[in-house]
Amino acid sequence: MPPPAVDPTLRVQTQNRVVTALLQHLPAHALLWHTEDTVPYECDGLTAYRERPLLVALPETEAQVAAVLQTCHQLNIPVVARGAGTGLSGGAMPHAQGVTLALAKFKSILKIDPVARTARVQCGVRNLAISEAAAAHGLYYAPDPSSQIACTIGGNVAENSGGVHCLKYGLTLHNVLRVRGFTMEGEAIEFGSEALDAAGLDLLSLVIGSEGMLAVITDVTVKLIPKPPLARCIMASFDDVRRAGDAVAQIIAAGIIPAGLEMMDKPMTAAVEDFVHAGYDLSAEAILLCESDGTPEEVAEEVARIQAVLVASGATRIEVSADEAQRLRFWSGRKNAFPASGRISPDYMCMDSTIPRKNLAAILLAIQEMEQKYQLRCANVFHAGDGNLHPLILFDGADPDQLRRCEEFGAEILETSVALGGTVTGEHGVGIEKLNSMCVQFSAEENAQMQAVKQAFDPAELLNPGKVIPTLHRCAEYGRMHVRRGLLAHPDLPRF
Amino acid sequence: MPPPAVDPTLRVQTQNRVVTALLQHLPAHALLWHTEDTVPYECDGLTAYRERPLLVALPETEAQVAAVLQTCHQLNIPVVARGAGTGLSGGAMPHAQGVTLALAKFKSILKIDPVARTARVQCGVRNLAISEAAAAHGLYYAPDPSSQIACTIGGNVAENSGGVHCLKYGLTLHNVLRVRGFTMEGEAIEFGSEALDAAGLDLLSLVIGSEGMLAVITDVTVKLIPKPPLARCIMASFDDVRRAGDAVAQIIAAGIIPAGLEMMDKPMTAAVEDFVHAGYDLSAEAILLCESDGTPEEVAEEVARIQAVLVASGATRIEVSADEAQRLRFWSGRKNAFPASGRISPDYMCMDSTIPRKNLAAILLAIQEMEQKYQLRCANVFHAGDGNLHPLILFDGADPDQLRRCEEFGAEILETSVALGGTVTGEHGVGIEKLNSMCVQFSAEENAQMQAVKQAFDPAELLNPGKVIPTLHRCAEYGRMHVRRGLLAHPDLPRF
Structure with missing residues (x-):
């Protein structure tokens, strides 16, 4: 979604106008507008989307935040708020004609x-x-x-x-x-x-x-x-990813709400184990990490119940962390899954859909079929208990055909998730990345209702415009794109 | 908030127009407009506010619901949805010029x-x-x-x-x-x-x-x-209501989240015990009912921890339900608190504010002082764990001065709750009853923001109009009223 091209002279004029107005309220050191100063702000964790803001404001007080907003409102300038810039959906990607409101100094x-x-x-x-x-x-x-x-x-x-x-x-x-x-x-x-x-x-x-x-x-x-007095992590191996998915559903169906319930498939554990040596079972098709926390009595009882469900669900190996060091080691692999993927593939695309937990096995099967269809590998790491998937599609961005297949693969995962009763994002947000997917998830009326609520707060549509809620026009266009799949990588559309 | 008086002829004309239009979509038996048929719908559980709707529609299908809404939208007729009519804040009170959309037939x-x-x-x-x-x-x-x-x-x-x-x-x-x-x-x-x-x-x-x-x-x-395999209820007596309030804060601060944590003061237990014979300690100034549920091991451990906190907090007597019959008996008193109050006072007004749990003792002390100030008794029953108060102010509605004092007492409880960091309603809603309190709780901007969101869904303001969000005019007027307390019982203002 490239913004309309801006005449460079006009950009400088606007910049001068906004800087002059903001200098009434903020010290000079709180405003950055030279290219070398604004470059670090040109993307968030979704590095595929970059834009240089008109300027970056770094207020130190609430009064300064209010002044930046009032000033931009008066001048009709978009504002994009930014925290640490770790977001994964481009929610803090700057607006080319807008102010990035960086809140890094609000750390008390x-x-x-x-x-x-x-x-x-x-x-x-x-x-x-x-x-x-x-x-x-x-x-x-x-x-x-x-x-x-x-x-x-x-x-x-x-x-x-x-x-x-x-x-x-x-x-x-x-x-x-x-x-x-x-x-x-x-x-x-x-x-x-x-x-x-x-x-x-x-x-x-x-x-x-x-x-x-x-x-x-x-x-x-x-x-x-x-802080619970004790936490233990159970690692269970399965020789079939679907059986692991069913085990997750069975644990929850048994009335157990573990403190964490994560799943990784074989490609993922292989990539991770090499990187952090977490002690994972590399012969397993999938492993579950299941945490229990509470008093020692509660943990002992819950661990026993979880083990019983895991055995009944066909776990081939079960290991309970013996001490805190081992528990942290079990988790270190999970926490490093994304960086580890960078070691087994030149590029990867991380998805973030959710499905009702009962459909875990179904989506895993569907993803396996898609691997064949698109001839790309996919490593899976899930917040399994929540039904929140993070499939990592592995590809080589230097090959345009792989990129195209990867984008289609990703789109099909999201659409399948919606068809299975899920959503296009579990925790990473829509941002700029999943605008098209919102067309899949919601009807025109539902997107219009969100837009109306947005306008109830921000009638001029200056706060983070162009994100989250797709226009009707965009959905209509995506509808066409969707039919003619070969055009999905249209340069005007965000890649997801 | 009496609606503007309507010319009876005009009312009948409007009624005919709406009935004629709705008969295009609904069978005749699904529409009630004769006085004798609409009287049962003239209030919900907040019986002090009554209004006769223009007509009542009882659709049986979603298509009929849509048709009622479309028709009313076209004719600019307000619509008030209604479930069982058990609400306690007048949220389902009819609109004199509107349709009550009764959803009683949607029970599959x-x-x-x-x-x-x-x-x-x-x-x-x-x-x-x-x-x-x-x-x-x-x-x-x-x-x-x-x-x-x-x-x-x-x-x-x-x-x-x-x-x-x-x-x-x-x-x-x-x-x-x-x-x-x-x-x-x-x-x-x-x-x-x-x-x-x-x-x-x-x-x-x-x-x-x-x-x-x-x-x-x-x-x-x-x-x-x-369903948890086991539940036990602990009844603890205290010789001081503030100590009971502090015990609640201590239980939560100890990291225990009981399945229920309720408090009743002496006037309340006296009224209730006489009515349901729950086995309450009538010598106590306040009792706590604290439930633990889970597996037998979990319950045994949690009950022991709760007992320890209760002892440390100064409980004078502790009794744990020995069996399910006793557990239900303990709760029967709590569940019958409202009807039981009707036995000790001609009238009572039930409040529903919340406060941060840590301020339980402070609000109890404040209410005791208000009892002196307004010369009225107040029986207290609380969802104590949530900080959700249900003070019942006891009065005789036949005495206008008692009614006036009761309304001031109620207003002061709500204002004190807000001052202590709480809200004017915990679970009963704002409805028609607490419109003025919204002026106390929220700034003009915040109420305006809610109104803007309301209009984002319903620009014509036909869905349950006149409820929940006060107009700026109303808040301005209430502000004046609030200063001149003697005028609080102004007939134009809802009683709370």
């Missing part, structure tokens, strides 16, 4: 309340920094995206981020009590409260996962939960 | 899926009927409002209903996967999915708790959870 932990078990932090605080600050009270913040060392809570709120522990402890949505931020007009808003529920429309839930399109969040109050 | 259980652990049901299915249908698979639907025998899942979705089990298992919001319904224009919409999360804006969360203002929901897919 404002309050840890061990009695209420809450933390109030600024949006730029790293996910893991919250747990580190709460550790003194035996508490932590549960949602744990793989990028938790780097990603910020503001970005987590924007994307409704998940993680390994979300099966038991919920997504960001279930762990955030209150947000404070600013509308595009620069007005302060607060949604949610530290008490149960909130009166009126649930705008807190609406803002969480809204990918920076409704408001700029500066301040987040999260729930903290007690 | 469409599918129980024991593997996916979901149930898909029509909106008019009773809350308890879902659990009854799922019982054969050892599953149940967790949120359990006190009205669960009668209230419908559609109403639960509209109000984001809670219940005793919501502390551990979440509100309606956390237990609904997907809804299907119709916009005011009669267009079919679906939000959510049976998979984790959903792409794009989270309109599912937005619709849940939107009190019938955004869409009419006809079809709901809910999560089912396994």
Whole structure:
């Protein structure tokens, strides 16, 4: 989706106008507009999509955030908020005629309340920094995206981020009590409260996962939960990926909600084991990692129940972590799955669809058939308990035909996920990457309803425009593309 | 909020026009407009507010629901959806110039899926009927409002209903996967999915708790959870209500999430014990009811931990239910608290605010002071674990001065709750009852933002108009009222 070409002279004029206006409110060092300064901001974790912003603003106070928004609103300039830039769907990709509002300086932990078990932090605080600050009270913040060392809570709120522990402890949505931020007009808003529920429309839930399109969040109050006294990880081997998928469904059907329930197939464990030496069973077609946490009594009882289900489901080998070092080693492989894939293929494309858990075996079978159809390999790593897939399609980007086949493969995984009752994104967001997939998932009326809600917050459509919600025109065009599959790699369409 | 007086001739003319139009789509027996037929619909569980609708439509199919909405949209006639009419905030109170869309005939259980652990049901299915249908698979639907025998899942979705089990298992919001319904224009919409999360804006969360203002929901897919093998209820006595409040905070702070954690004070237990003989300790200033569920091992361990916290918090007596009959007896008192209050006072007003749990003791102290100030008694029954208060102010409605003092007392509880970081409604909704309180809870901008979102779904403002979101004018007027307290009982303002 390249923005319309901008006359370079006009760009400089606009830049000067915006910089001059913003210098009324922000110090000069808080504004970056020379090319060498803005290049580091030209993409987020989805590096395939790049754009240079008109300028980058790095406010230090809420008053400055409000001033940037008010100024841009007056000048009709788009604004794209940015946290750590670790997003995987291009949600923070800059707008060529817009301001990137970088919130890196909002990194204060404002309050840890061990009695209420809450933390109030600024949006730029790293996910893991919250747990580190709460550790003194035996508490932590549960949602744990793989990028938790780097990603910020503001970005987590924007994307409704998940993680390994979300099966038991919920997504960001279930762990955030209150947000404070600013509308595009620069007005302060607060949604949610530290008490149960909130009166009126649930705008807190609406803002969480809204990918920076409704408001700029500066301040987040999260729930903290007690660190369980003990955690154990069970590794189970299966000689058939479908049997592993069924075992996941059986564990949940037995009424067990493990603290984590992940699955990796053979190509994935092979790539990872070579890289981190996690101790995985390389003869298995698939392994499950299943975590139990709680008091020693609870863990002992739950581990026994999980083992019984695994045996009944046909596990060929079961190993329970003997100590904390081994448990962390089991998980180290899972956490390094994406980088490890880079070692077995020149390029890979990571998908992020979800399906109802009961259809895990069906999607695995479908993906195996697609590997034949597109003549490309696919390594699978799943938040299996959540039904959240991360198939990694392996390809060589230097070969245009492989790239084309990879894109078609990816599109078919997403469409199959929707057909199996799932969604096109589990936790990475739509951003710029999955705009076309929204046409598959939602009807024209449903996308129009989302657009109407977007406009209820931002009538001028200046907050992160062109992301998340496809235009009717785009869906119509994609519909045609979809029929004539050979055109999927049309340069005007984002690659997914 | 009396609607503008309507010329009776005009009313009949409008009625004829709407009936004629609807008879194109619905059989005659599905429309009620004679006074004797519409009287049963003139209020919901908040009986203080009554209004006769223009007519009541009782569609039997989704196509008929769509036709009623389309027709009313064309004729500019308001529509108020209605489930079982058990709501406590007047959310289903009819509109004098509007159609009440009664969904009583939508009572099919469409599918129980024991593997996916979901149930898909029509909106008019009773809350308890879902659990009854799922019982054969050892599953149940967790949120359990006190009205669960009668209230419908559609109403639960509209109000984001809670219940005793919501502390551990979440509100309606956390237990609904997907809804299907119709916009005011009669267009079919679906939000959510049976998979984790959903792409794009989270309109599912937005619709849940939107009190019938955004869409009419006809079809709901809910999560089912396994019935725990065992449940035990601990009854603990305290000689000081504040100490009981602190014990609640201590249980949660210890990392225990009981399946239920309720509190009743002495006036409440006295009223209830006389009525249901639950075996309550009548010498206690407050009792806590704390439930543990799970496997026998889990329950034994959790009960021991809870007992330790209760002892450390100063409990004067602790009794654990010895069997299921005793457990149900302990709960029978709690479940009958509202009707029991009718035995000790000619009238009572039930409040529904929430506060952060840590402030339980503070609000109890404040309510005790208010009892002196307003010279009225207040019996307290709480979803204590959630910080959701249900103070019952006891008064005699025949005495205008008592009514006035009761209204001021109620207003002060709500305002104090907001001041303590809480909200004006925990689970009963805003409806017509708490419109003024929304002015206390939210800024003009926040209420305007809710109104904008409402209009994004319903630009003509025909779905349940005049509820939930106060007008700026109303808040300005209430602001004045609030200063001149003596005028709070102004006849134009709803009583709360």
